[in-house]
Amino acid sequence: MSQASSNPSWPRVSVVIPTLNEARNLPHVFARLPADVYEVIVVDGHSVDDTIAVARQLRPDVRVIQQTRRGKGNALACGFEAATGDVIAMVDADGSADPGEIPRFVDALLSGADFAKGTRFAAGGGSTDITRLRRFGNRMLGAVVNLCHGTRYSDLCYGYNVFWQKHVPVLDLDVTSPPSRRGDGRLWGDGFEIETLLHMRVAAEGLRVAEVPSFEHPRIHGVSNLNAVSDGLRVLTTIVVERRRASRRHRSRRRASGARTPAVPARELIHMEMALVRMLYVLHTIEHGRPLALGSRVPPPPG
Numbered sequence: 001m002s003q004a005s006s007n008p009s010w011p012r013v014s015v016v017i018p019t020l021n022e023a024r025n026l027p028h029v030f031a032r033l034p035a036d037v038y039e040v041i042v043v044d045g046h047s048v049d050d051t052i053a054v055a056r057q058l059r060p061d062v063r064v065i066q067q068t069r070r071g072k073g074n075a076l077a078c079g080f081e082a083a084t085g086d087v088i089a090m091v092d093a094d095g096s097a098d099p100g101e102i103p104r105f106v107d108a109l110l111s112g113a114d115f116a117k118g119t120r121f122a123a124g125g126g127s128t129d130i131t132r133l134r135r136f137g138n139r140m141l142g143a144v145v146n147l148c149h150g151t152r153y154s155d156l157c158y159g160y161n162v163f164w165q166k167h168v169p170v171l172d173l174d175v176t177s178p179p180s181r182r183g184d185g186r187l188w189g190d191g192f193e194i195e196t197l198l199h200m201r202v203a204a205e206g207l208r209v210a211e212v213p214s215f216e217h218p219r220i221h222g223v224s225n226l227n228a229v230s231d232g233l234r235v236l237t238t239i240v241v242e243r244r245r246a247s248r249r250h251r252s253r254r255r256a257s258g259a260r261t262p263a264v265p266a267r268e269l270i271h272m273e274m275a276l277v278r279m280l281y282v283l284h285t286i287e288h289g290r291p292l293a294l295g296s297r298v299p300p301p302p303g
Ligand SMILES: Nc1nc2c(ncn2[C@@H]2O[C@H](COP(=O)(O)OP(=O)(O)OP(=O)(O)O)[C@@H](O)[C@H]2O)c(=O)[nH]1
Pocket: 017, 018, 019, 020, 021, 022, 043, 044, 045, 046, 067, 070, 071, 072, 075, 091, 092, 093, 094, 096, 129, 192, 219, 223, 224, 225, 226
């Protein structure tokens, strides 16, 4: 019996799946989807393989949409906007996230959470995919965010999350602006920094977050689109930019209510960021046996 038929209050779940050349992985991912999901939205990034045809063949009712710019973050934003269910589940298409875990996340929402955040680093979770460099970077970046927001995130950069659709406006994601003419066409938040951006905005708005243990598997076919160092630096910049955004909003709200604004520990933060950049550089050199060439993949922050 499905969750929806055994529990009348079970919400309608929209599964949002960003895809970039994932035709060979989709059969594994779709096979693990719970029987009663309300809709499956594939947000494609102009794949040059058979991703869309395979998705339609596997599931004739799939909704396929094209993203408006480039990057996983933009794809997710487009998917969130298109979703019509009560709950949105973000699921990667490479076989690393198990859609069979979705009911566990939904349970956390039904127990009172606004946002169910996957974690590989809690009892019951794990990963056979994460490298030493990524684990270390993730832990350091998470520590900075926890310091900024007073959160207790154990896994900042994990992409498996489920949340109530009514909170999409809080995320304040821009899907309509044209791609930038400079750089690689991504705007801020369009890349792999999206998870960090979401978690920081959710924390800044005071939503209730429940961490849900999740297991990450290695990608089944194909190669990762993520670069631990350049994307790690985008995450780092996101933390700084989002921190400022949250402070601005917090200040204007407090001003509106007539309360005094507490000081932000900016110096400590800058020291931590600098230390983190140095550590990423050293670790990249150790892991790849050559110094890091950042090239043009790290764009300037917005503003
Ligand atoms: N639509 C769209 N999807 C993307 C884009 N980049 C990545 N994706 C998808 O986002 C998901 C995660 O991308 P991956 O390349 O697996 O990156 P990752 O999971 O962070 O890194 P690994 O752990 O190394 O696999 C996959 O489903 C990709 O197909 C993009 O530019 N557009």
